[in-house]
Amino acid sequence: MLPIHIEGTPEFESTLSALRIRGTGDLANVTPAVTEIINNVRRAGTSAVLGYIEAFERRTPKALVRHAGPEAEGGFGGAEALERLAPEIRAALETAAARIARYHERQRDAGDLGAADVAPGGPALQAGFSYEEDGVLLGMRVRPLRRVGVYAPGGKARYPSSVLMSAIPARIAGVREIVLASPSPDDVTLAAAHLSGVTTLLDSGGAHAIAAMAYGLPELAPVDKIVGPGNAYVACAKRLVFGDVSIDGITGPSEILAIADDAADPRLVAADMLSQAEHGEDSYALLVTTSARLAEAVARELDAALPELTRRGIVESSLSTHAAALVVGSRARLAEVADQLAVEHVAFHVNDAEALLAEIGTLGAALLGRLTPVAAGDYFAGPSHVLPTGGSARFGSPLGIYDFVTRASVIRYSDAALRAQGPAIEKLALAEGLQAHARAVTLRLSSLALAPAAKRDPSRS
Known part of the structure; x- marks a missing residue:
């Protein structure tokens, strides 16, 4: 099921060329429908959102918008949901939340949200920098956004991890109001929202949820920025509301590039590829290796693992349409191909992974060494798993606290x-x-x- 292409053949070049523009999706196909949804929500507000929930999700939420607080007082019940979780799930969720917070606290302390270097007699710039040159006070003031919307999908799978990975950086940056849009959230999602500092829950998904956060409802103030992954309708809606609000980017299908030499364990390489293929039929599971023997072994491991997977149909569809193995002639070419593809997750199954990473300029997240599963980055390690996809790592970055601030120039002449x-x-x-x-x-x-x-x-x- 894994196509193997050897460098120097026409198939190799055509496959590499096609993969450079992968995952963009044909948003034009859904743009008319999404445009209509956004316009209806802007015009009719809550009634339009409820209508789309009934039409698309076949349900009517008990309360469309709920604010943080005790469930008995109309809150969204995050604290109560956390108490209901099995102890091992609660412990894992709390530990993940703490690790994510610590990582992003370091971003804050190392970046332009640290202590200001204020010139004597100058205005108090809460964060950023200031200095005086030739009688002119110059500076940059950094302040958090007031209100942010976080989208967490709830269709084919639930992603409480996306709540942690999106809302915690916003909280660490100082955002006071965090709105979570997620349809029919379960206890794990509600608990994640509670641990992340979410202040408001919008019980809705899809393009109508994006429109509701962007333009507001009578019971929901509009947000300043919307972040988080979603399907083509969500991605298209984010693109269409951009300009009225900010967005983190247009997130496409999940993707992984495994980089492997002839000493790699084919079972572990295949395992990492499968972990991203199970996200959806449009996910990309890619391999670049210096060993044709290794590529063939990985192909066998992929086929052997399929019967064990609960999402086998999704994985098979992903592998049959978007998987590929590229066999190159040197270690230097591993880095060159990775740089051209600029992939979201890059798993390094090579000797001296750090040295090879230094040769690659564009990627979303680097998973270094055979003992570092991609799943660790998705759930537990600390950095946000909201990453640039479809080659946008050429100019994009993982979601971080820098996504939740504005910067203002400060000038004063003597x-x-x-x-x-x-x-x-x-x-x-x-x-x-x-x-x-x-x-x-x-x-x-x-x-x-x-x-x-x-x-x-x-x-x-």
Whole structure:
């Protein structure tokens, strides 16, 4: 079932070329339907959302929107759900939440959300930086978004892990209001929401949930940004609402590239590939290796494991349409092919994985060594598993606290600075034909010329 392509053959080149533009999906096919859904939700609000839930999910939620708090008082019941979980599931969920929080706290401490370097006498920039140059105070202020929407799918499978991986970075960044959209959430999802700091639950999925978060309902204020994975309808809806709200990106099908040399364990390589293939029929399970023998062994292991899998039909569909093994002639080519594909998950089944990673510039998450399963990154390790897909690792990054802040420039001129720089500013404005710009500088320079320096109030300079 795993097609094997040897470098130097026409099949190899055509397969590699096709894989570079993989997973984009034909959103054009669903755009008319999604556009209609968004417009209806904007026009009719709650009644439209409830109508789509009944039509698509065959149910009527007891409460469409619920806010955090005790279940008895109308909350979404996250704390109660956590208490109901089996002890081993609760412990695993709590440990995962703590690990994810610690990782993203380090992002905060290492990045531009750390302590500000405030110049003497300057304004208190809560985070970011500031400095003074030639009498001009310059800085960047960083503040968290006010309200964020998190989407967690609930169709073919439930993903409480996506709640943890999306909401916890938002909470660590300082976002005060976190809305979770997830249809018919079970106890594990509700418990994950509670542990993540979710403040509001929208009991809905699909494009209508995206529209509700983007434009608001009478009982739900609109959010500033929407993050999280979803199907083609969700991805299309995120694309269409972008501009009215921010989004983390257009997430496509899950994907993995296993990089293996001839010393790799084919059973473990196959296991990692299967772990991503089971996400959906459109998932990509890819292998690049220096060994044709290893590729053949992995193909056998994939076939042998299928009867054991509960989602066998999904996996078979994924492998039959989107799986491929690429056999290359050198270790250097392993890195080159990986760089061209820019895959979401890259599992390194090679000797000296760190050295090979250093040669690859574009990937979403690197799983280094035979003892690091992709599932560890999906659930437990710490970094968010919301990753760039479809080659967007060329310009995208894993979801992190930097996705949940805005940055503002801060500028303050002293009188000496304006005297020194004002004439050049005037000349540039007039060169662009913007007389009013130049006039705004000229008036200030004139006022400085008329006011004796000793009598000027320095606080107004």
